[in-house]
Amino acid sequence: MAEASLLLCRRLTRRFGGIAALTDLDLEVASGAIHSIIGPNGAGKTTVFNCITQNLSPTSGEVWFRSDRIDGLTPDRVAAAGISRTYQNIRLFRNITAIENLLVGMHLHVHSHWWGAVLGTPHTKREEARAHAEALKLLHFIDLAGRGDLLARNLAYGEQRRLEIGRALATRPKLLLLDEPTAGMNPHETSRMMAFIQRVRAEFDITILLIEHQMRVVMGMSDRVTVLDHGAKIAEGTPPEVQGDPAVIEAYLGVKSAAPTAARDHAASLLGAAASER
Amino acid sequence: MKTLTKAATTGLLFGVGGVYLALVGLLEMMQARPIVFGAVNLGQAVLALLALACGAVAARDAGPAFARAGAGLLGGLLAGALMALLQVIVATVPLQGMFIAASPALRNMLAFGFAPGPGALAMLLGGGIGGLAGAVLAVSVPSLRRAIVAGAAAVVIAGVFQELIQLMIQYEGIIGWIRDFVYTWQGLRPQGAVAIFVIAGGTSLVLSHRSSAGHVPSPDQRRRRRFISAGVALLVLVLMPLLAGAYIGEVLMLVGLYILMGMGLNLEVGLAGLLDLGFVAFFAVGAYTTALLMSGSSIGLLHLSYWEAMPIAVLVSILGGVLFGLPVLGVRGDYLAVATLGLGEIVRIVVLSDFAAPLLGGPQGVLDIPKPSIGSFELGSPVKLFYLTLVCAGVAAFIAWRLENSRLGRAWEALRDDEDVAQALGVNLIRSKLLAYGLGAAFAGLGGSIFATMLGSVYPSSFQLLISINVLALIIVGGMGSLPGVVLGAIALIGLPELLREFGEYRYLFYGAALIVMMRWKPEGLWPSEVRSRELHAAAGEAEPVAAMEPG
């Protein structure tokens, strides 16, 4: 795999009033990778996503995607450039059906005008039929075949998570941002979700930037891991590199490196659990 | 004990409700509307209904049958007591300086024509009997209960709308014979009432026996049935003015205009979730543009024909919608409602002012607008204009339906649910919102254009905020985002009040109550929009499924 970077954040900073949620973050995501951002609650992970998709405008710093600078664009243009995301607390369109959620996701790739729809032109019909077929395939891929005509709010929790990922995929992104896709799941569901994410990368050949709160979940599948704490990057590297980093252990346990070894051992075992499973 | 308190509270609440209806003037007004001529009037029917409902509610969850009967009796007695008290107070204290409805006529009605003392007793007894009857009805066999309710409802409808119904059956022969059996020229005959009660009740009994035989309609059948009933309603709408004459034609013309506007606002509120209270401004733009383009008076500009003026009016309305939408693009939710309300009011005040008078005619408005004509055939009467409106409303409904099922419609629904997420998926908020305002305005402008030629003149006082509220209320009562709901809402909120003309001043009281009640108990409306099934029903067109799902 060519190690070209797909996304690049430079000195990305975001303040809320007096609070700095993100300070001078440099982040480089390699094309085709699964790159994870981990860190304790409130570390600023979601803020990174918001600043990439321009849901929030960065206070300062730059965001580059492929060879374009995307900070300052509106979120819909960021989506058109090829970035799509999910949300930590699921944000589906609750009052329309599952398949319609996917069709909204295809908005950028359905080429029809409203007057075409009113007049019922053959072009519009063809586009609608194509979108419909594509949505059905996607529905099948996210394992919701047969559930497409249910209102999104009536789906089970895990189904809603997959539907949200499906909706993001419907925009045909180059880069998929997943914000804690396993939040609220038990270990069994979590490992299934992780397998699903790997399947997404394989099938769609895209780059994934993944936020996770529990770090051991992502150790097994990440190509690269960035650790955030208090809005700043405290470590970055391959999973084994990050696991051994004293700063990371400290951030996760809130202990100085001079802390009792028992605690450090405990932290290390926590971090290493997933790695050794592999 | 709990049963007792509940029955007592229910009785008091219903009593307060009755006192309210009396003091607000509704009871007296209803008294003037006979149901069975010379025997029962609407006011009495409402009193009876109150007592029955009170008994039924008080008896709910009261346990064994005798306890229920007791609860119903107690509730009815208490409600009756409050009404009797009101009657005695009205008789002894000169209240009319404050409450204008507290007249001798009201007292007389509440005392059933007796003196204060015996009258109070009669009301008390009446309440008790009614309450007991309500409780008994509540515990009776459902099919029987339904039959009685259906029969009573049929009698009330046949009596209250007797004028309209009689107008529609002015024929000789068998129909004439039936009419003369049921009605005198003044109203329903007692024998007619009994006949209608028996027929409607009997039909209900037969139907409920049939349906209890275990036949549950499938969703498909229910859909078909709905379509059929919608079709029948449309047919009735088309034939109604021919059957029932000019007055109904005028009423239906108004209903048609509101359907047109309702379709427009439904795009904004029902689909795109933009709560717009300045909608009347677009209606005004359409009307004034048409007026200025067509008018023969001195401020008329071009003296165009209607068919030339109407498209221009619609285009100008669209432009107006876009200009109106631009500044408030970033305003969300409830703030948007107030901002648009302000914008609408500004338009009205400016039109009314001396400042704009040289252009728009000020308070006198624009006069002398000719009627549309096709060749040498002039659409002069309201009935003829009604058909024009109906055609326009049909076209509007078709457009709205196509839009709803299009890429744009989906984008609207998405931004109604979550604007930020819709944008993050590539929906251009500016375009989508401006299209919603513009297309919604187009429908309203078309309505305004018809309105202008219908009246032959336009003036600012026709464009009150109340119009926006009317349209909003009708799409809420009908069901937000639902096209049949718009039609139903317009008939219920615009048509019905016109038929019950003397209650005109209570129309907005009814609207207010309807909005509260709908939001509390049936927020999805009378005819909710359907969940579209797309997975199982392929999209329109049925082109060959395209294979490629090109991954990025």
Added chain:
Amino acid sequence: MSAGPLAIPSVAARRGAARMSAVSLALWTVRFLVVALVVAGTIGTILKDRYTTAQWFEFVLFGLTIGSLYAQVALGYTMVYGVLRLINFAHGDIMMCGAFAGYFVATPLENSGFLEVHPVLGMAAILAAGMVVSGVIAVLTERIAYRPFRRVQGFAPLICAFGVSFFLEQTFRGLFGSSVKSYPAPKWEGVEFHWAGLSVPGVDLLVIVLAVAFMAVLYLIVQKTRMGMAMRAVSEDGEAAALMGVDVGKVIVFTFALGGAMAGIAGVFYAFLFKQVYFYMGFTPGIKAFGGAVLGGIGSVPGAMLGGFFLGLVESVGPSLFLDGIGIKAPYELRDVIAYTLMILVLVFRPQGILGEHMAKKRA
């Protein structure tokens, strides 16, 4: 797919274009037009020199008087918004209820001569009637119409509030008739004070002083009493307040009662000033007071007071100052346009208001 940071000039140019979208262009046009109109109008007015100092003084005084009423009504909007995140659209009508209550007390008092002889006692009785009736009706509307929507998002609560507004108006119309009732005018009301060539109507002074006094009392209640503090806690963060043992339901009832009472007082004063009582009298001042509340920063009590006064001032001085100067005939007809425009400008450009930075973030 090449690597990132290539400083291509065209990209930077495109970003500039993206920022200057059609919308921001439109918004800048609006800004520019408003500023231009205001400046041109003001200069024109100054050059024309149509109005005397006494007239300007009159405009300002009237603005402050009407502004003090808007401020009182705005308080109700802002407090209810604080605890419920609901625009109580019917709040203007609650003011109307107070005006009616005052009218029904004032008329017999005036007819019996009591109001002439004991102005203080008489006014106290009238104000008390307005306060109590409006407060009670406000609490009842909360109980009947708003309580079921506490946790509901979306349009439903606001639409229900429209319903309440209509229902109240039409109920009063049905009960008391649709005619405009004229409010009694006691003789002492005609008193005027003269000072340096300016005349100050006693009524205006009375209304301003009493309104400010009542608002001061309200401010103290909100700041110092247990209930007031609980109310601020709920505005700040309802869930946290509930966790800390605040009875949110009670706080909401208290808020409606307090806001309703304030609106009742405003209603009495409003009727006193304009001498007219009718069933839809609450609508326009209600909308404007909401504008005042947003202007001050919705959720902020001092903000609502400031916003109300400011709106009253602009509405009163504006027609002569801004509109007359650009040659608009009969500018006074357009004073509501000025008030609504100000409100819309705030909603569009600064929805968090002047003092409401804090609350606005909560909305996001």
